[in-house]
Amino acid sequence: MPTAETAAALLAELQARQPLVQCLTNAVVTNFTANVLLAVGASAAMTDLPLEAGPFAAIASGVLVNLGTPHTAQRDAMREAVAAAKAAGTPWVLDPVAIGTLPVRTALAAELLLQRPTVIRGNPSEIIALAGVGVGGRGVDSVDSAEDALAAGRLLAVEFGSVVAISGPIDIVTDGVTDVRVHTGTPLLTRVTGGGCALGAVMAAFAALSDDRLASTVAATVVYTIAAEQAAADAAGPGSFAVAFLDRLANLTAETVLTLAVIR
Template identity: 45%
Template sequence: MNANTTFAKLRDQVPLVHCITNYVAMNIAANVTLAAGASPAMIHAEEEVADFSPITGALTINIGTLSTPWLRAMKNAAIAANEANIPWVLDPVAHFATPYRALAAKDLLALKPSVVRGNASEIIALSGQAGSGKGADSGDKVEDARASAEILALTHGCVVAVSGPVDYITDGEQRAHITGGSALMPSVTALGCSLTALVGAYCAIAPRLEAAVGAFLLFAEAGERAEAHASGPGSFCVAFLDCLHNLQPGDLDEARVSWG
């Protein structure tokens, strides 16, 4: 797979991405999707999601700020996406924090997402193991989540993408490690949630493993470049959006990706 070619395809096709995400993430997720070259739609009303999802390129579901109506909408959207053969991405934010969230994540996982994206603690807990997460923050290392990611991928027939200092992506058979990004990224709220939206954008134009790797590589490239222009989280967020916007196909360093 060639990530620069996939990036060019994203920019050329400008896919429409249906993002059901949390209140905190809406703005940054929409802006990241736009800056990368796709078109976000932040629709979550249960009365319309089943009609909207099938006309998009991809669906993303993020459970960060759950409510009963939103959860019904998430399930309706996922079912409609599956029926229309539309790829969709699940972000099980802090699903281990309460029984309600855990059941929501379990029910959504049963609806067969194309990609599951989370931090190490979220992925470990989603596989049924005990992690060390605290709220939406990971308390575990990416390398400790690799076995859990592979179990999830093989059991549920999906790609699992684990975010961290060195990202890990697997479909249970192939394994990619991606370097880059910035230590400032965890200091910007909902930036990880915006990565989920970006994975969705890529899923609209590429096979799911290629999509996850391409999105994570673009994110890592923009993050590393943005750090050079930032003096803290605030200026980093602005620089990150600018770098995403200014990156062009051919700019991505594919040496950041290692397989095996």
């Protein structure tokens, strides 16, 4: 079972090693995602061109594939990057944004799922929809908490060998056997676009640090939500929250993680 100690140690290691994360992500959140990676202490590159995405994934420390705005060329680049990441043993994170009824991204998610993502990250509806696509589960119309999607998450984890992270007021990370709940966070993360998407990039950064991807994914979630909780205390609204969040991420120490983490 991952602990606050593991999360704190992994943050210290990230700050020392500065893993390079390649992001193939949606047009809305590229800037915020890059700034989150830089703030937490990683390096960021948004290389998502065909013919370049593959070679870059071979040298990156981790790769994020986010399906928020998957235009034609970016889809080709995603296929390249995933193939190269797998060949190189590079961990990669799949974020199946808004899949379910939208046809282009849903088909792409189904295809990429077969490549066995290191980590899958989504909100409860997305995890349920992905399980429906991948293992014949059934979707529901609306879900409120990560608990509602836990069965679907466990199915995905077992079937594809992935660690699955489900966001919500309490985040859950599961490898299909062990479920870890992270209790830190703030609703303001849902009032800033990219609040979830950027977490996927941070999970790719932490996955570069340890072969224990349950622990690394929990650590990413703990670090991210502690900084967010601290930022919410300083904020007058979503504008000042986003600014304070970057500041808090950049100033977060292993000691603070040890003190504030609430993992169960």
